[in-house]
Amino acid sequence: MRLTAKHPLPSFTAWIAALAASSSLHAADAIAWPDNYQSRLQVQALVQTINANILASTSATLTLEKWCADHAMSATPKVTAHLLRGVTKTASAEQRARLQVAADTPIRYRRVQLYCGGHLLSEADNWYVPERLTPAMNRLLDETDTPFGKAVLPLAPYRRTLAASTLWSPLPDKWETGQVPLPAAQATALDLPSALFEHTAVLYTSAHLPFSEVRETYQRGLLDFPPPPAR
Template sequence: MAFAVAGAAQCAEVPAWPDNYQARLQVLALVQTINANILASTSATLTLEKWCGDHAMSTTPKVTAQLQGGIAKPASPAQRERLQVTADTPIKYRRVQLTCGGHLLSEADNWYVPERLSPAMNRLLEETDTPFGKAVLPLAPYRRTLGAKLIWSPLPDQWENGQPPMPSAAAGATLDIPAALFEHNAVLYTADHLPFSEVRETYQRGLLEFSPPPTK
């Protein structure tokens, strides 16, 4: 059985992960690794591209943003405070799915202050599929994480203190990986420490859509 990517520009079928203890440990390690890599980075987009290339998920590891139209989420008073703007300062909202090689890697909500971006950056965000992180690279941005949450784990809490989970009774069973793996909420700042965007990113199982490592 192989799972397909929903909502991506193209479908990519990959071998499924087996449902056994070793595979669950491997998946947990991979999720924690990409989670830590993104938290430590200045650009989630560039981190995702490197992940896609390192795991041969695309012949050309390029992350693109599929714009999700028809969605409106006005900035809250708390978000305006974090972005250091007044109640009447224009804030734009952008929702995208980030994909690479047909794999859905994340879904992102983005609130940004257009007057703190250049006209060229605003055009890229409004008219093209350029990921937000790439569009604003000339600002030399950095991130401050507001929150990070693991949504799913292949192993139960305190698994290290008990017996290994029993493998699935069905021969050849595959691991049931949900769509959402973990979530980040962050504020982006310019090199001059001026906040210009708040993002909420939900990272998807597409991050694991590559052939599992061989087992002994």
């Protein structure tokens, strides 16, 4: 049977071809760090660098945005928040004490994922005191996916870290002493876990008034850029 322009098969075939081409493109764009000593050392240095940068910063969001720009992770290196609605976590008595509020003071909860382009950089739980923010800030947080750090920038905030923990290391503890065997090189890509490190911090206004507690879990998307060339 001769196919005509009205026959559905050619358009379906074209769709399949386009889908295959798209899949190949995404596979080609996937970032893979080799599983060898040099690569593990580079990953260790990078994770320690971004960890230290965030701990030393007044805004995790702005630090992530600079990291995204410095490593050309997106044509538009802007951190955006994906708000996870319908998730609630009640503030504990200890959190209320750190925020210096009474037992009946309203505290809101917000959970977001922070992205740069298509790269998931962080997942964050945030408890904040709405009466210590402006109406405009509360509106942004209630009605939009604006990252918390950007919404509260007019407060000139700073942060005090309560806890910082490493969730994964590409090299074993005490590797530098030579007493612990290093992982053998593999022909496959380095298996990066979802979560790399975690911070808990309290945010203060420039007048030293606490207004938010945040727990941030930083993701392997921080390493979504090509490894440095081998030397």
